[in-house]
Amino acid sequence: MTTGTGNEQHIIEAREVVLSFGQTPALRGANVAVDAGEIIAIMGPSGSGKSTLLHCLAGILVPDSGEIHFDGSRVDTRTETERSTLRRDHFGFVFQFGQLVPELTAEENVALPLLLAGTRRNDALREARLWFERLGLDGLERRRSGELSGGQAQRVALARGLVARPKILFADEPTGSLDTLTGEQVMELLVAAAREQGTTVVIVTHEARVAASADRHIMVRDGKVTSLVPDRVPS
């Protein structure tokens, strides 16, 4: 593992990242650097490479060339097992669809990251339950995903993404399956909870309103990040 080559002030960084799926280029030299505690929105047209960039930053995909740095050390040079451990210990995830395990109750779904990290079941469930009141999910602890509305299921997924207090929350279109109002509420909860616990957030979204909740947004076009100059969202 290579260490100590990243800029220490950035918690996560992609440098000249190139990745193709077969003949299809997805990233063609993408650069982005995110500060600790920052909430950054990745925007851009469909197929421009947003999700691929998020997956590279999160250590899910390994670039063909270029570098990913997390907390001052290289991620892309690590083995699959090392990257999996990194994700489990430091990253949380929220995606657009189908994230909850249907056989588990809502509280068991939220507790999952803690259980995977070795927390005792009772402690994990106690910690998980704290999120239900906080996210307006009181009384839904024992429901299964089929018994939740889309907005409720996304809030459960959000709780699961944050319960282990990850350093970074990666969110790929977390409001994409929701109506505008429900999506705004989920986004408000996401931003408030992330700020409260100092979690850095990298969020892929099509929606300008979602991006407006972020501290900064970047544009991905044809596999490149086009706005490298800090582009602060006006408050």
Ligand SMILES: Nc1ncnc2c1ncn2[C@@H]1O[C@H](COP(=O)(O)OP(=O)(O)OP(=O)(O)O)[C@@H](O)[C@H]1O
């Ligand atoms: N697993 C895959 N296999 C083959 N091609 C893929 C795969 N994933 C993405 N691609 C291609 O890579 C390019 C970038 O895709 P990506 O999903 O990163 O774009 P995106 O900006 O997130 O798109 P969208 O907004 O539509 O989700 C596209 O041309 C896409 O078709």
